[in-house]
Amino acid sequence: MSKLSAKKVSVSSEADTFPWVTLSFIFLAMLPVTMIVPVYKEIIKDRLGGTGYGVAWFQSSAMLGSFLFSPIAGWISDKLGTRRKLIGIFALVDAVLLALLPFMPNISSLFVLRFLEGGAHIFVIGLLLTCISDKEKDKTSNFYNRGILFGLGGTLLTLGGGVGQALGFLGNKNPLLPFFVGAAILSLLGILSFFLLEEGNLKKLEWEGWKKTKTALALSPLLIVPILFHFIDRFTVGYFLSSLNLHLREDLGFTPGQVGGLFGVMFLLMSILSLPAALLSKKWNSISLVWIGSFIYGIAQASTGFLNNSSNLYLSMIACGIGAGIMYVPAMRLASSLAPNGFNAVVMTVFTGLGSLGFLLGPLVSVSVQDTFTSLYNQSAGLEFTGILYGGLEVLLVLGTLPLLSKILAKEKNI
Numbered sequence: 001m002s003k004l005s006a007k008k009v010s011v012s013s014e015a016d017t018f019p020w021v022t023l024s025f026i027f028l029a030m031l032p033v034t035m036i037v038p039v040y041k042e043i044i045k046d047r048l049g050g051t052g053y054g055v056a057w058f059q060s061s062a063m064l065g066s067f068l069f070s071p072i073a074g075w076i077s078d079k080l081g082t083r084r085k086l087i088g089i090f091a092l093v094d095a096v097l098l099a100l101l102p103f104m105p106n107i108s109s110l111f112v113l114r115f116l117e118g119g120a121h122i123f124v125i126g127l128l129l130t131c132i133s134d135k136e137k138d139k140t141s142n143f144y145n146r147g148i149l150f151g152l153g154g155t156l157l158t159l160g161g162g163v164g165q166a167l168g169f170l171g172n173k174n175p176l177l178p179f180f181v182g183a184a185i186l187s188l189l190g191i192l193s194f195f196l197l198e199e200g201n202l203k204k205l206e207w208e209g210w211k212k213t214k215t216a217l218a219l220s221p222l223l224i225v226p227i228l229f230h231f232i233d234r235f236t237v238g239y240f241l242s243s244l245n246l247h248l249r250e251d252l253g254f255t256p257g258q259v260g261g262l263f264g265v266m267f268l269l270m271s272i273l274s275l276p277a278a279l280l281s282k283k284w285n286s287i288s289l290v291w292i293g294s295f296i297y298g299i300a301q302a303s304t305g306f307l308n309n310s311s312n313l314y315l316s317m318i319a320c321g322i323g324a325g326i327m328y329v330p331a332m333r334l335a336s337s338l339a340p341n342g343f344n345a346v347v348m349t350v351f352t353g354l355g356s357l358g359f360l361l362g363p364l365v366s367v368s369v370q371d372t373f374t375s376l377y378n379q380s381a382g383l384e385f386t387g388i389l390y391g392g393l394e395v396l397l398v399l400g401t402l403p404l405l406s407k408i409l410a411k412e413k414n415i
Contacts, residue, residue: 030160032182038168062118063360070353091190151278162267168260238362273325293327298394305387
């Protein structure tokens with residue numbers, strides 16, 4: 001066998017290796033950032049005397065870091081031609097920052113550290129998803145454009161979110177414990193990344209700053225559709241993490257474990273449905289599933305402000321989870337499939353980063369809108385109107401993008 005033939009066989013073999021380590025790390029990376037959600041109240045309001053806005057800002061400051069650092073993660077990764085080393089380094093950085101969070105002496109220092117923690121985490125999760133996208137877009141791979149890896153990636157990402165939420169029970173007696181356990185998980189992930197993560201033959205690309213993002217959108221303007229859906233999806237989650245979270249803890253008397261269990265149902269259903277949705281999007285089309293899932297999710301979210309017992313809330317969370325599971329991976333697949341050649345890392349990290357911007361704004365706007373409606377009417381009406389507003393955004397986005405169906409389908413068929 002000639003050297004050239006041997007090289008081709010080697011590359012093909014590497015491209016066909018099933019990325020079980022990458023997929024496992026996606027699951028592990030989501031546990032730490034979700035297991036701390038049920039103890040926001042204890043850390044921010046009880047310990048530091050914060051308000052509902054403080055809870056919102058705690059979540060939003062992390063998302064601001066994610067948003068600002070997400071394109072940098074993609075550009076640095078492209079420039080250096082590596083994913084593995086960056087994932088390992090920033091997982092360890094994230095572990096240290098997460099462990100330090102509950103020891104900040106005041107609200108200001110807490111928010112600054114949370115901002116940096118969010119920036120470190122986007123390097124980890126954004127580049128892990130990019131590794132999956134690399135494999136799906138590698139024409140030498142048996143996984144090329146099949147949707148299986150995206151489905152599994154979405155399944156494990158949301159499963160990690162659901163399991164992480166359920167692990168909120170760790171904070172029932174000690175609210176510091178979720179932070180320590182999360183830091184330990186990230187430390188393990190970081191160390192193992194250097195030894196176990198695989199990456200394909202990546203070419204080093206020159207630093208182009210925002211120019212590369214603009215070029216990608218210019219070459220494929222329809223990218224704005226999946227990016228906008230992902231932004232609104234993450235924006236609406238801010239309502240659950242702030243307004244509804246505090247309502248459950250303070251008005252309905254739920255424990256951290258009960259809140260984690262309730263939100264965990266939504267994430268777990270997203271996980272279960274992610275792979276079937278990915279496979280269906282390949283046989284059918286991605287945008288239709290995005291629309292169907294977003295509509296179900298939006299209607300279910302709009303109902304949450306009217307529900308005051310666990311049974312009805314669980315039914316609403318089940319519907320939200322079904323809708324989110326149908327739409328999440330197809331939106332990710334659509335973004336990846338519409339990405340021009342050579343722009344994969346930038347598109348996927350910007351896709352993730354703009355989702356983080358939605359996370360950033362979602363809690364802040366939710367608390368502000370709820371306070372406004374509460375002052376005009378009453379506490380109950382404030383939550384009800386906020387839920388309707390957030391759920392309505394999903395429905396309006398579906399209706400607003402329906403006229404683009406033929407263009408999106410034509411673009412997908414040409415890929």
